[in-house]
Amino acid sequence: MSLSGSLNVYEFEGGVHPPHSKKSTEASSIEVMPPPKTVVIPLQQHIGAPCKVCVKVKDEVKRGQVIGTAGGFVSAPVHSSISGKVKKVELRPHIAGGEVMAVVIESDGKDEAVDFNGVKDYKSLSPQKLREIVMKAGIVGMGGAAFPTHVKITPPPGEKCDVVILNGAECEPYLTSDHRVMVEHGDDIIAGLEILMQVLEAEKGIIGIEDNKPDAIKVLSELVEDKPSITVLPLKVKYPQGAELQLIKAALNREVGPGKLPIHEGVVVQNVGTAAAIFDAVKNGKPLYERVVTITGNSIAEPKNLLIRVGTSFKDVLEYCGGFYPPPGKIISGGPMMGTAIKNLEVSVIKATSGILCLSESFVDSDPYSNCIKCARCVDACPMFIVPSILGNTIEFMNYEKAEALHVMDCKECGCCTFVCPAKRPLVHWFKFAKAKIVAAKRKKKG
Amino acid sequence: MADNKENIPELIVSANPHIRHMDSVPRIMSDVLVALFPAFIAGIYFFGLRAFSVTLICVLGAVCGEALVQYLRKVPITINDGSAIVMGVLMAFCCPVTLPFWMAFLGSFLAIIIAKQAFGGLGNNPFNPAHIGRAFLLASWPVAMTTWVLVSKIATPLSYDLGGKARVMGLWWNPFWSMADIDKICTQSNLDAITGATPLAHIKSLVASGNMEAAFIFAKESLFGCFIGNVGGSIGETSALALLLGAVYLFSRGHISWRIPVPMITVVFVLTLLWTGSISIALFNLVAGGLMIGAFFMATDMVTTPVTGTGRIIFGAGCGLIIFCIRQFGAYPEGVCYSILLMNAATPIIDHYTLPAIFGAVKTNA
Numbered sequence: 001m002s003l004s005g006s007l008n009v010y011e012f013e014g015g016v017h018p019p020h021s022k023k024s025t026e027a028s029s030i031e032v033m034p035p036p037k038t039v040v041i042p043l044q045q046h047i048g049a050p051c052k053v054c055v056k057v058k059d060e061v062k063r064g065q066v067i068g069t070a071g072g073f074v075s076a077p078v079h080s081s082i083s084g085k086v087k088k089v090e091l092r093p094h095i096a097g098g099e100v101m102a103v104v105i106e107s108d109g110k111d112e113a114v115d116f117n118g119v120k121d122y123k124s125l126s127p128q129k130l131r132e133i134v135m136k137a138g139i140v141g142m143g144g145a146a147f148p149t150h151v152k153i154t155p156p157p158g159e160k161c162d163v164v165i166l167n168g169a170e171c172e173p174y175l176t177s178d179h180r181v182m183v184e185h186g187d188d189i190i191a192g193l194e195i196l197m198q199v200l201e202a203e204k205g206i207i208g209i210e211d212n213k214p215d216a217i218k219v220l221s222e223l224v225e226d227k228p229s230i231t232v233l234p235l236k237v238k239y240p241q242g243a244e245l246q247l248i249k250a251a252l253n254r255e256v257g258p259g260k261l262p263i264h265e266g267v268v269v270q271n272v273g274t275a276a277a278i279f280d281a282v283k284n285g286k287p288l289y290e291r292v293v294t295i296t297g298n299s300i301a302e303p304k305n306l307l308i309r310v311g312t313s314f315k316d317v318l319e320y321c322g323g324f325y326p327p328p329g330k331i332i333s334g335g336p337m338m339g340t341a342i343k344n345l346e347v348s349v350i351k352a353t354s355g356i357l358c359l360s361e362s363f364v365d366s367d368p369y370s371n372c373i374k375c376a377r378c379v380d381a382c383p384m385f386i387v388p389s390i391l392g393n394t395i396e397f398m399n400y401e402k403a404e405a406l407h408v409m410d411c412k413e414c415g416c417c418t419f420v421c422p423a424k425r426p427l428v429h430w431f432k433f434a435k436a437k438i439v440a441a442k443r444k445k446k447g
Numbered sequence: 448m449a450d451n452k453e454n455i456p457e458l459i460v461s462a463n464p465h466i467r468h469m470d471s472v473p474r475i476m477s478d479v480l481v482a483l484f485p486a487f488i489a490g491i492y493f494f495g496l497r498a499f500s501v502t503l504i505c506v507l508g509a510v511c512g513e514a515l516v517q518y519l520r521k522v523p524i525t526i527n528d529g530s531a532i533v534m535g536v537l538m539a540f541c542c543p544v545t546l547p548f549w550m551a552f553l554g555s556f557l558a559i560i561i562a563k564q565a566f567g568g569l570g571n572n573p574f575n576p577a578h579i580g581r582a583f584l585l586a587s588w589p590v591a592m593t594t595w596v597l598v599s600k601i602a603t604p605l606s607y608d609l610g611g612k613a614r615v616m617g618l619w620w621n622p623f624w625s626m627a628d629i630d631k632i633c634t635q636s637n638l639d640a641i642t643g644a645t646p647l648a649h650i651k652s653l654v655a656s657g658n659m660e661a662a663f664i665f666a667k668e669s670l671f672g673c674f675i676g677n678v679g680g681s682i683g684e685t686s687a688l689a690l691l692l693g694a695v696y697l698f699s700r701g702h703i704s705w706r707i708p709v710p711m712i713t714v715v716f717v718l719t720l721l722w723t724g725s726i727s728i729a730l731f732n733l734v735a736g737g738l739m740i741g742a743f744f745m746a747t748d749m750v751t752t753p754v755t756g757t758g759r760i761i762f763g764a765g766c767g768l769i770i771f772c773i774r775q776f777g778a779y780p781e782g783v784c785y786s787i788l789l790m791n792a793a794t795p796i797i798d799h800y801t802l803p804a805i806f807g808a809v810k811t812n813a
Contacts, residue, residue: 018468173466245806255807256807257806257807257808258805258806258807260807330458330465331458332465336463336464336465336466337464338463338464339465340463341458341459341463341465342458342460357465359465361459363466364459365465365466365467366459367471370472370528370569370570371567371569371570371571372570373472373749374570374750374751374752375475375702375749376749376754379754379756380704380756384805384806385803385804385805386805387754387755387798387802387803389754390754390798406802407805410805413463415463415464418464418467419468420468420470421467421468422474422475423570424467426461426462428464429462
């Protein structure tokens with residue numbers, strides 16, 4: 001296509017340039033981590049209603065077997081990632097903090113799978129049928145948000161999608177899992193994109209990739225050479241280039257307004273890994289029970305890109321990577337800009353875990369924060385055009401009503417403002433706190 | 448879990464992001480000091496070692512004032528974040544080299560207490576403390592604050608041979624002289640007074656007397672001197688060249704943006720050009736007086752200026768407009784200090800009315 005090879009013409013305003021820090025894993029091929037002895041599979045791995053458990057203690061399960069059924073439309077089933085016996089169904093610590101119900105399965109060592117019923121000539125399937133397959137395979141957004149994919153590819157009545165964008169920006173520093181999937185499984189991604197276009201009856205597909213991944217751009221550009229409806233679009237390197245709204249702006253110059261969804265502008269965005277998983281589910285009938293995770297950071301002995309079974313504990317993964325050296329100060333699920341710091345290494349890898357980042361204490365910024373000096377770096381950096389400095393000061397004075405008027409609810413928590421703040425103010429922390437306060441106050445008002 | 452804790456130290460949990468940009472408040476302040484260094488050297492070169500003493504004393508006054516208030520308030524003493532030092536240096540740079548030491552100390556000491564610490568310290572002050580200090584001194588001791596040494600009368604180390612007879616020998620090397628010493632020297636050696644009007648004041652008097660022709664010629668002839676800094680004026684503001692060097696450094700480090708200085712300088716230039724019709728006078732207005740230090744170091748003071756993009760442009764343009772008005776129609780030859788203080792007062796309202804529409808909102812509302 002004509003656009004291939006040229007950088008995005010449009011650009012989102014704001015954003016920051018954190019160091020990429022991708023060197024240690026960007027060239028290492030995806031390695032398969034052997035299935036662990038025990039997996040702990042949380043029944044809530046997505047945004048929406050938790051799953052209903054459908055196995056009992058002592059049940060024998062096989063790899064790919066459903067162990068939790070969707071708890072509503074905005075929900076996705078979960079599958080066993082190994083074969084073995086259900087030991088317990090109980091509350092276990094979760095990445096997001098707190099505890100959720102989880103199924104504990106002990107491996108029988110055989111790693112037997114259920115029969116996957118793939119559809120070889122999927123091109124003849126109806127959109128409805130394809131959505132059903134995606135739903136049954138438990139596919140959720142694998143970029144980190146974990147929104148159930150079948151919901152995203154069901155446009156609300158009256159809305160029409162004309163462009164599907166695959167997000168291969170991977171703008172988070174350190175992470176390389178999407179990068180490696182693009183280089184090694186480019187054909188799956190393209191096939192997944194074609195399925196998505198088939199489901200949504202979209203005419204055009206775009207794969208957006210930050211141009212610090214020239215090998216991925218090359219591989220995918222070659223694969224789409226004979227596909228006129230698909231474009232590979234190299235993107236300028238700028239965080240958060242991979243944020244949904246900013247990606248749509250950069251690729252199409254369309255702006256999704258507050259309170260709107262991308263579909264209102266005729267766009268659906270999916271992560272490249274999700275596209276590959278969709279292809280696997282449709283063609284091979286394989287549900288989402290494993291994913292590629294980048295294990296990196298300065299305090300892990302052997303940084304790797306690993307294909308990991310869902311439910312494997314962080315501890316097992318980190319041990320497989322040679323343990324810690326030097327000792328970690330912070331372990332993050334996801335990337336350094338938007339990831340979640342975890343307290344307990346017993347938590348499991350879930351469908352949305354794109355990376356495990358281990359930073360030593362010297363990397364962890366623990367300077368006390370000081371007054372806002374109104375330098376306006378956060379104002380220039382905010383890709384949503386919120387004014388974080390004023391908003392932060394408002395929340396510091398606990399004025400949540402004014403915070404809402406200053407659009408705190410539109411904050412995507414991308415972390416740009418906090419990254420650039422020379423006074424080291426924990427702005428994202430305050431915004432999250434204010435959002436929770438506002439939501440709670442509204443709930444109380446309602447009754 | 449138990450075995451985890453043996454080999455893994457307590458993990459830190461905090462909200463994202465988990466990495467930070469290396470810039471911090473002390474780093475910004477030290478970069479500003481580095482950027483002010485060329486002007487400091489120029490000030491010492493043209494006015495002698497006394498410029499060094501005045502600057503040092505202003506810094507001392509600011510640091511003492513800040514430490515005293517914080518000690519009395521029993522809050523952490525933040526003098527090592529560098530902001531008090533920057534304030535002291537900027538304050539000194541807006542004062543004449545002849546300023547008595549006690550005034551220099553008192554000015555910056557009171558300015559930091561009244562204009563900065565009284566509001567809660569760094570980040571909370573509505574007005575630029577250095578300019579408050581200058582305004583306070585100018586209102587209290589107008590003569591001392593407007594006694595300008597003529598550079599041509601001071602023998603700098605490099606200018607001994609260039610007609611040293613008409614110059615005051617040894618003054619450059621003396622860091623402690625006072626105006627009484629100068630008067631004595633002048634009487635003894637039959638020299639004319641070594642103080643006089645600044646170029647801006649001189650041109651103002653020429654214009655006031657209706658001698659426009661002379662004003663044009665004076666502006667043209669003194670352009671280069673003003674650019675280099677070889678003229679009478681405050682310690683740090685006379686050398687446009689040195690200040691521009693510092694400004695380039697601040698730009699390159701990302702500490703200032705074009706949004707305030709460019710509109711400010713452009714407005715002064717364009718309005719002066721339109722009003723006087725003389726490109727020499729318009730250029731002269733850029734390099735003479737405090738416009739350069741004001742545009743790049745005072746009006747870009749983060750704390751006292753708007754945060755929104757549009758707001759910063761309005762702020763800069765407003766400063767430019769007020770400077771033009773004061774210089775052309777006001778009683779003072781110079782208006783940079785007051786223009787910035789007046790716009791500082793307007794900062795909260797500018798921010799209030801220039802909050803940007805959030806991403807995508809403009810399109811949906813239209």
